[in-house]
Amino acid sequence: MSGAAAEIVFDRVTKRYPGRAEAAVSDLSLTVPAGEICCLVGPSGAGKTTAMKLVNRLIDFExxxxxxxxxSVRSLDLTELRRGIGYVIQQVGLFPHMTVAENISTVPRLRGWEKGRTRLRVDELLDLVDLPAEDYRARFPSQLSGGERQRxxxxxxxxxxPPAMLMDEPFGALDPITRARLQHELLRIQGAVRKTIIFVTHDIDEAILLADRIAxxxxxxxxxxxxxxxxxxEHPADDFVERFIGSDRGIKLLSLRRLDELELAPLDGAIDLRASGDTTxxxxxxxxxxxxxxxxxxxxSEGQPRGVVTxxxxAALAE
Amino acid sequence: MSGGLLLAQGEPIIPDFGEGSDCVVENRFFCPDWVRDNWAGVIQPALLQHVKLVVIAVAIGFVLSFAAALVAHRYRLVEAPFTAFSAVVYTIPSLALFQLLVPVTGLTVTTVEIALVGYTLLILFRNTLEGLRSVPPDVLEAARGMGYTRGQTLWRVELPLAVPAMFAGLRVAVVSTIALATVAALVIPYGLGYPIFLALREAFKTEIVVAGGLAVLMALVADALLVAAQRALTPWASARRLA
Structure with a gap:
């Protein structure tokens, strides 16, 4: 499994832990179209991480x-399945005894890529995540900041x-500024690589920003x-969803839309405030x-006024 | 320094140091000329024997502990019995242990080595096992999630990360074995303990100082070598941390 993004389908999946009355995942069916980001959100105990780990069978299900x-993930050899799915966790889990380059080349080495190809790939990826290869290749994880580690x-x-990626609250441990920067980096990278991503988060704002679809x-x-x-x-399915997304859903909805979508009023007189068209x-x-x-x-983009938003x-839009 | 273990017979000691310099005749603290005269015949062979005793004991002890730690890491049930066994061995006084072994293995190097190996087991086993278990859970989860097999996780992740703890154990084991190996002279005329043993009988200071000093020096050198080896093997452990 590698290359083009693949569709991920949950078909009536139930996961029970022995000795517990309530299932961790109940009859879950959903389709994540190839190349989309699906955010799994919900309160603690809602089984979002469990559901994600069923995909690479870190947790098995019957x-x-x-x-x-x-x-079917169950028809594939376990190690082959996992090597074919990118896996990112909150604590990152970089190997402390390996350099950045060795860490990145983990799966290529497991798959027996030849050295030259691996080296090129490492540099290409460091470039993609915006870490200058010259400077970072030979560093150890202890010599990186939290944000750099997650990159x-x-x-x-x-x-x-890999055609698919699983990400388990990857930005949860980062400070808000670094988190916001990495969220946008992820969107930029996703624009370039187009993977099918299952992304677990408890932060509904993060889900709204990143997801093509939210579960x-x-x-x-x-x-x-x-x-x-x-x-x-716009249409929360029930009270639970409405409560979960919060009372400010009108405002959240505005965060999905950019000024470019509006019909602008003509300029009249001097107004101090300015913003570009891609501002939310x-x-x-x-x-x-x-x-x-x-x-x-x-x-x-040249800073020339185009029109006015009132x-x-x-307010009329958010209705 | 009168009345050591072997001088407790109560008889006065009138040492006869034969022909020698004034220094030797007067039994001063340290006589370089005696050392020069006896280096090739007495001191150097004893030193080499001592090195051999220690290297063999620690090497065998390490192999046994390492294997036991790997098994205990995989099967937790093994940990308690091996810990109990090595702890009991560790608590037996060396003199008593020799007494126990001599009827079986005789007055041989083997007797000494068995005892010395026995004393390394506890520290080497515990440290190797602790090292294997010290790997952070997120690192193990990442390894599993990326498709490392159990064996690959052990050899490529857990063991490399256990190296600092293993070296910490080796340093203690080597230094304590160097000290302990001097007691081998009670069983056989072998190692740095033997010249000390002889010199004690005659209360000859220079020989005690030289042999004892060499044992200390050997411990310091061995420890320094182990530190250097660990640095070379684990560059990541000493990498400059981000401020």
């Missing part, structure tokens, strides 16, 4: 099936070009809703509130 690119973790998971799980691993972020925010409506609203202004000028226009 009921139902999971297929990757049409192949290396991401590069390591991508090394053998919201409730206690007992029951799927409450599976849809695009916009549709979940949420950020634009926040700027207006912060500066006590009822409108904001949208500028193009508070009323945003």
């Amino acid at each position: 009921e139902g099936d999971i297929t990757i690119g049409g192949e 290396v973790g991401l590069a390591r998971a991508l090394a053998a070009d 919201i799980l409730r206690e007992g691993g029951v799927l409450a809703q599976y849809d695009t972020p916009a549709r979940i925010l 409506m949420r950020d634009a609203l926040s700027q207006m509130i912060t500066h006590g202004s009822r409108s904001l000028v949208v500028v193009d 508070l009323d226009a945003l």
Whole structure:
């Protein structure tokens, strides 16, 4: 398994732990289309990490099936299955005794790639995760910051070009600034590599930012809703989902949309506030509130004014 | 320094040091000329024998402990019995252990080696096992998630990461075995213990100082070599941490 992204299908999967009455994952069916990011969210005890670990069989299951690119994960050899799926965890789990380059080349070496090819791949990946290869190749994990470690973790998971990736709260342990930067890096990288990614998080804002589709799980691993972020925010399936996404869902919805989508009012007079067209409506609203202004000028990439967004226009949208 | 273990007969000692310099005749603390005269005949052979005793004992002890630690790492049940066995051996006084072994293996180097190996087991076993278990759980999970087999995880992750703990154990084992091996002279005329043994009988200071000093020096050199070897083997452990 390597190369092009593969569709991941959960087909009526149930996972019970011995000695526990309630199932950890209950009759879970969902399809993650090839090349999309699916965020699994939910409160603790909702089985999101369990559901993710069923895919590379770090946790085994008996009921139902999971297929990757049409192949059942149970029909594949266990080590081959895992080597074909990128795996990123919150604590990163870099090998402390290996350099950055050795860490990244773990799976290529397991697969017996020849040295020259592996070396090229390592440099290519370091470049992709924005760590200069010259500077980072020979470092040990102890010589990296938390954010750098997770970049290396991401590069390591991508090394053998797997069709699918599993990410378990990869940015959960990072400070907010580093986390935001890495979230955007992940989107940029995903734009380039187009993997099928299952991403576990308890942070609904992170899910809204990253996901093509969000699966919201409730206690007992029951799927409450599976849809695009916009549709979940616009039409929460039930009270549980509504409570889980929070009372500020109108604002969250604005974070999915950019000023470019709006029809701009003509310029009239001097307005101090400016923002580019790719600013989210949420950020634009926040700027207006912060500066006590009822409108904001949208500028193009050269900084030339294109038109005006008003508070009323945003308010009308969120309905 | 009168009245050591072997001088307790109560008889006065009137040492006859034969012909020698004033230093030797007066039994001063340290006589370089005696050392020069007896280096090739007495001191150097004893030193080499001592090195041999220690190297063989630690090597065998390491192989046994290493194998036992691997088994105990895989099958937890093995840990308690082996720990108990090696701890009991460790608590037996060396003199008593020799007494126990002599009827079986005689007054031989084998008797000495068995005892010395026995004393290394506890520290080497515990440290190797602790080292194998010290691998952070996230590192093990990443290894499993990336498709390392159990054997690959052991040889490529757990063992390399156990090396610092193993070296810590080796350092203690080597230094204590060097000290302990001097007692071998009670069984056989072998190692640095033997000149000390003879010199004690005559209360001849220079020989005690030279042989004892060499044992100390040997321990220091061996420890330094082990530290250097560990640094070379585990560059990651001494890598400059990020501030």
